[in-house]
Amino acid sequence: xxxxxxxxxxxxxxxxxxxxxxxxxQAGFSDVDFSLNGYxxxxxxxxxxxxxxxxxxxxxxxxxxxxxKRAAKEAGISISQMHMPYPAYIPTAKKExxxxxxxxxxxxxxxxxHFLECxxxxxxGFKLARYLGSEDAExxxxxRFLDHLAPTAKEMGITVCIENLYDNVGGHLVEGPCCNVxxxxxxxxGFNERYGAEVLGFCFDTGHANLVGIDFERFLNGLxxxxxxxxxxxxxxxxxxxxxxxxxxxxxxxxxxxxxxGFIRGLRSIGYQGTLSFETAPVLSAFPESMKPEVLGxxxxxxxxxxxxx
Numbered sequence: 001x002x003x004x005x006x007x008x009x010x011x012x013x014x015x016x017x018x019x020x021x022x023x024x025x026q027a028g029f030s031d032v033d034f035s036l037n038g039y040x041x042x043x044x045x046x047x048x049x050x051x052x053x054x055x056x057x058x059x060x061x062x063x064x065x066x067x068x069k070r071a072a073k074e075a076g077i078s079i080s081q082m083h084m085p086y087p088a089y090i091p092t093a094k095k096e097x098x099x100x101x102x103x104x105x106x107x108x109x110x111x112x113x114h115f116l117e118c119x120x121x122x123x124x125g126f127k128l129a130r131y132l133g134s135e136d137a138e139x140x141x142x143x144r145f146l147d148h149l150a151p152t153a154k155e156m157g158i159t160v161c162i163e164n165l166y167d168n169v170g171g172h173l174v175e176g177p178c179c180n181v182x183x184x185x186x187x188x189x190g191f192n193e194r195y196g197a198e199v200l201g202f203c204f205d206t207g208h209a210n211l212v213g214i215d216f217e218r219f220l221n222g223l224x225x226x227x228x229x230x231x232x233x234x235x236x237x238x239x240x241x242x243x244x245x246x247x248x249x250x251x252x253x254x255x256x257x258x259x260x261x262g263f264i265r266g267l268r269s270i271g272y273q274g275t276l277s278f279e280t281a282p283v284l285s286a287f288p289e290s291m292k293p294e295v296l297g298x299x300x301x302x303x304x305x306x307x308x309x310x
Contacts (some may be wrong), residue, residue: 001235002030002031002078002080002274002275003029003030003078003080003275004028004029004030004031004261004275004276004277004278004300004303004307005029005030005032005033005037005080005081005184005275005276005277005278005303006024006029006032006033006277006278006280006281006296006299006300007033007079007083007277007278007279007280007281008032008033008034008035008038008068009035009038009281010281010282010284010285011023011024011219011281011284011296012024012032012035012068012071013298014064014067014068014155016223017067017068017071017072018067018071018074018075018087019209020071021072021074021075021077023076023292023293023296024075024296025075025076025077025147026293026300027048027297027300028034028276028297028300028301028303028304029077029292029296029300029303030076030077030275030281031079031080031084031275032067032072032077032078032079032080033080033081033082033229033231033279033292034082034083034116034118034207035083035088035281036077036079036082036085036112036113037083037084037085038082038089038107039051039053039054039085039204040054040085040089040105041085042085042086042155044092045085045087045090045097045101045217046087046090046093047096048093048094049170050100054085054100054104054108055104055106056108057077058108058111059273061108061111061112061115062111062126062162063296064111065112065115065116066114066227067164069115069116069117071100072116073296074242075168078275079116079117079118079160080118080120080229080274080275080277081119081120081121081122081203081229081275082109082112082113082118082120082121082122082278083093083108083120083121083122083216083278084105084106084109084122084124084152085105086121086123086124087101087124087126087127088101088105088106088124088145088240089101089102089126089128089141089145091128091131093144095135095299098215098260102145102148106145106148106149107149107152109121110149110152110153110158113156114139114156114157116160117184118158119157119159120158120159120160120161120164120201120203120228120229121146121158121159122160122161122163122203122229122231123146123149123160123161123162123163123176124160124163124165124177125138125139125165125176125178125179126138126141126142126145126161127165127167127176127177128141129167129176129177129207130169134181135177135180136256137175138177139187142162142177142262143187143191146160146191146200146244146265148164149199150195150199150200150242151176151195153197153199153200154195154196154197154199157199158199159199159200159201159228160199160200160201160212161200161201161203161204161228162177162178162184162188162201162203162204162223163178163202163204163208163231164177164178164179164180164184164204164205164208164209164214164219165177165179165205165208165210166179166208166212166240172216172275173211173212173238174212175212176208176212178202178213179212180225180279181218181219182222183224184223185200185222185224185226187200188200188201188202188226189226193225198258199264201226201227201228202226202227202228203227203228203229203231204219204220204227204229204230204231205230205231205233206230206231206233206234206245206258206263207231207234207240207242207258208230208231208240209234209239210235210237210257210258210259211235211237211238211239211240213273215259215262216262216263216266217259217262217263217265217266217269219266220263220266220267220269220270220272221266221269221270224270225251225270227270227272227274228274228286229274229277230274230275230276230277231277231279232245232276232278232279232280232303232306233245233279233280234246234247234248234256234257234276234304235248235256235257235258236248236257237250237258242279242280242281243282243283244278244283244298244299244302245260245302246258246260246279246302250291263306264306264309264310267306267310268309268310272310275305276306276307278302280298280299283295284296284300
């Protein structure tokens with residue numbers, strides 16, 4: 001394994017990033033998933049609300065994140081993946097919102113990723129199957145967005161990663177984009193062949209997979225080397241809670257609600273060498289602030305357990 005990582009959200013402050021990165025190092029982390037999505041929240045976007053953060057020029061954004069880059073290096077932390085603000089397209093949004101996401105947020109996210117020397121950036125595919133009538137039509141729209149990013153990704157040496165998502169239909173959780181591993185593999189291979197570079201990869205999200213009943217081991221085996229990054233978190237199979245692994249059980253006999261054994265077998269089978277990265281930021285706001293070092297240490301210890309088991 002190259003490392004054990006966690007989100008910067010709820011740990012790293014813009015005012016004093018040094019303390020947060022030192023805390024992560026002391027807790028046992030070697031990597032971070034830089035939470036760029038925290039600078040333009042999805043909850044605001046769904047309300048057609050834009051802030052001015054990405055109005056900054058590329059040079060201004062680099063200046064803004066220079067203290068973060070310096071603090072990470074001083075602490076010995078690698079910024080090994082990043083999450084682009086999402087959604088990148090909202091069918092019910094005003095035209096200017098979607099144009100802003102496409103023309104300002106997306107390209108500037110790529111520039112920030114490159115500046116922070118981060119090799120992978122995760123995006124959310126467009127949830128449009130029920131608007132357009134089919135999953136294939138949904139993918140065509142996502143592919144246009146990826147084509148918008150791919151030349152920059154190739155030039156900068158960044159791999160854009162699509163992830164398995166869920167959707168909510170009439171109060172029911174159903175499969176969202178990228179839940180068919182065979183289609184994902186064919187699309188990734190075709191995309192990379194077309195561009196002559198590894199511009200597209202996959203992020204496997206354990207929480208989303210658990211919500212829609214994906215077979216972890218089979219999905220991971222199907223992805224093989226196309227798997228580049230992970231979002232590791234737990235839930236009760238009902239809501240996207242982003243909690244600590246092994247937290248939820250299905251029965252009084254304490255059988256985990258998430259198939260962590262299948263997760264381990266799948267990663268072992270494909271020889272995964274990437275970072276074991278936890279997407280558990282909400283956990284930190286559930287515990288008292290004074291317990292943050294212990295909670296982070298516990299998450300890092302679970303990462304070490306996974307690494308040893310794999």
